[in-house]
Amino acid sequence: MINIFEKQFDNLANKIKFRWKNLTSRLKAYFKKLLFPLYLFPFKLLTYTVYYLVKFLIKLIFAFIGLIVDCIVYPFKGLKNFLKSIFIVGVILYLFASLFVIGDYLTKQYGWWGKFLCSVGVREKLQDSVVRIVGGYSEGSGFFVADNQILTNFHVIADEPSPKVIFPDGSFVTPVKITGDKDADLAILFIEENHPDKVLEFLEPYGLLEEEPLISAGYPLGTDLSGEATVVKGNFITFRQSRYYPVAYVHTTINLVEGMSGGPLVDQCGYVVGVNTMDLSGMSLFVSADEVQRLIPAFTDQEIAKIEVNPSISPEEAVRAFYTYLKARRMRDGFNLLSKEYLEKTNFEEWTNRFTDILDVQIFVSKLDEEADDIVFVKFATKNWNQGEVDYHYYEGTWQTVLEDGVYKMLKSKILEVGDPGWDWFYE
Numbered sequence: 426m427i428n429i430f431e432k433q434f435d436n437l438a439n440k441i442k443f444r445w446k447n448l449t450s451r452l453k454a455y456f457k458k459l460l461f462p463l464y465l466f467p468f469k470l471l472t473y474t475v476y477y478l479v480k481f482l483i484k485l486i487f488a489f490i491g492l493i494v495d496c497i498v499y500p501f502k503g504l505k506n507f508l509k510s511i512f513i514v515g516v517i518l519y520l521f522a523s524l525f526v527i528g529d530y531l532t533k534q535y536g537w538w539g540k541f542l543c544s545v546g547v548r549e550k551l552q553d554s555v556v557r558i559v560g561g562y563s564e565g566s567g568f569f570v571a572d573n574q575i576l577t578n579f580h581v582i583a584d585e586p587s588p589k590v591i592f593p594d595g596s597f598v599t600p601v602k603i604t605g606d607k608d609a610d611l612a613i614l615f616i617e618e619n620h621p622d623k624v625l626e627f628l629e630p631y632g633l634l635e636e637e638p639l640i641s642a643g644y645p646l647g648t649d650l651s652g653e654a655t656v657v658k659g660n661f662i663t664f665r666q667s668r669y670y671p672v673a674y675v676h677t678t679i680n681l682v683e684g685m686s687g688g689p690l691v692d693q694c695g696y697v698v699g700v701n702t703m704d705l706s707g708m709s710l711f712v713s714a715d716e717v718q719r720l721i722p723a724f725t726d727q728e729i730a731k732i733e734v735n736p737s738i739s740p741e742e743a744v745r746a747f748y749t750y751l752k753a754r755r756m757r758d759g760f761n762l763l764s765k766e767y768l769e770k771t772n773f774e775e776w777t778n779r780f781t782d783i784l785d786v787q788i789f790v791s792k793l794d795e796e797a798d799d800i801v802f803v804k805f806a807t808k809n810w811n812q813g814e815v816d817y818h819y820y821e822g823t824w825q826t827v828l829e830d831g832v833y834k835m836l837k838s839k840i841l842e843v844g845d846p847g848w849d850w851f852y853e
Contacts, residue, residue: 543694548656550695551642554623555654555688556592558614559815560585561752561785561808564647566654566688566701570627572619576717577687578702579605579612579728586730587753589784590614593653595813597784599754604724608671610702611712613724625689627714628696637661638693639677641711643685643701648808648815655685665710672720674710675699681709736762736833740826743833744801745791747824752786764827764834784808784815789851799826803840804850819843819850 460466500510558567558577565581567590575590582588582603591597598616605612633639642656659679666673675690681704690699690711699711732753734746743762750759756777763776785808794800801824809816822840826833843850 540693547640547691547693547695550625551640551656551689551691552653553593554625555642555644556590557644557648558582558588558687559591559597559648559784559808560588561787564644564684565686566643566684567614568625568642568687568689568697569620569623570613570697570717570721571624572621573616575600575614575616576700576721577612577614578700579607579610581687582612582614582729583607584730586732588614589754589810590616591648591784591810595810597810602726603729604726605729606720606724607728609712609716609720610672611700611717611720611724612729613721625691625695625697627718628692628694628698629715633661633675633692633698635661639675639679639690639698640693641677641679641681641685641688641690641701641709643681643688645682645684647684648810650684651814654688655682659709664713672716673713674702675713677709677711679709680704737831739793740799740824740833741791741793741801743826744803744824744835745788747835748786748788748791748803748805751780751783754783756780762832762834764829764836766827767835767837782809782811784810790821794823799836800824801826819846 500507555566555568556575558565558575558581560582562584563581565577567575567577567581570576582605586603587599588603589597589599598618600614600616602615603612604615637660638658639661640656640658642654644650645655657679659677662676662678664673665676675698677690679690681701685701686703688701689697690701691697697717698714700714700717701709702712703710732749732755734742734749736743736746747759747762750756750762757773760773760776763771786805787808788803788805790802790804792802794802802821803824804819804821806820807818809818820840820842822838824835824840825837827836828834
């Protein structure tokens with residue numbers, strides 16, 4: 426029994442050895458024929474390649490034709506084959522129709538098939554990038570268009586020389602420069618810090634498809650509603666332009682809410698196609714992205730509100746300047762308005778730490794006392810940022826001033842907080 430297995434094994438080994446030897450000898454002969462003479466090698470390589478390619482294609486065509494013939498003949502070979510064919514055709518038609526349904530769904534939900542893959546993480550990106558813009562007269566939203574440049578609507582910062590930019594983590598800064606275009610209702614806030622990770626890129630909006638889904642982000646109701654940026658979804662309708670308006674708008678089904686002005690309108694991939702601008706009876710309009718890119722280089726600061734104070738004019742103007750500097754967070758300028766006697770009790774760091782949470786200061790009254798030419802009666806309110814929410818505080822009292830080096834400076838204060846002022850307090 427063992428001898429039989431040994432003979433079979435030897436026979437198998439001999440066959441493999443023979444076939445391997447035959448194969449190697451044929452390969453050697455083939456490559457020798459291909460390579461020599463060397464000057465014919467390029468020509469042989471080209472002709473062999475074409476020959477085998479044509480041969481493969483001819484075989485493929487005949488195989489395909491044979492497959493078609495088999496498919497045609499198969500149902501007529503018997504009832505069983507006919508029923509199987511009907512079932513297979515039904516499954517193929519179902520799958521084909523399903524592709525159309527899936528394609529239609531992707532188009533309606535994402536704009537086109539490619540945007541299905543890039544939509545992951547867009548909501549989180551917006552909530553991390555969109556900022557609040559807070560001033561004394563208005564509030565809105567904004568987003569980074571460059572490392573240190575934040576785009577918003579002009580009406581958000583109109584008449585406000587020192588709006589605050591509040592980041593999603595609760596920290597806030599004051600812009601060092603503002604430019605804009607009042608007619609286009611657009612403005613750029615420049616800050617000192619760079620945030621390249623928060624920059625949103627633009628997309629030409631004229632590539633939008635009919636009813637393509639779009640996303641808008643912002644802070645509805647401004648600081649009256651705490652929490653992260655709201656992200657809402659709608660569909661593209663059309664582009665709107667009128668000779669009464671200097672820019673073109675993107676029209677969508679999204680309903681904007683007060684406070685969302687200046688936020689971004691993006692596609693499913695997070696590319697900016699517009700800027701939240703206005704909502705009229707449910708008709709929301711967004712300044713088109715291509716208009717924004719066209720106008721930004723021409724922005725100026727000519728129509729931007731400026732801080733104009735002169736503490737050397739009078740005591741009441743010095744007090745107004747002092748609180749204006751606090752409003753603008755020009756802390757060094759405010760500190761320089763403290764008298765020498767006042768500075769004996771504090772230093773810049775200690776004094777600055779008293780006002781770390783102040784977003785805005787609104788001065789209602791700053792007038793000279795009738796009985797003393799160095800006493801100023803003042804009424805003002807502060808807007809404070811406290812753990813993600815705004816607190817309002819109201820104060821009134823007097824500042825005694827002193828003239829030092831040609832400038833009226835703060836000497837002593839008697840300022841008291843007013844708990845719950847009535848409406849008439851603001852007009853007295």
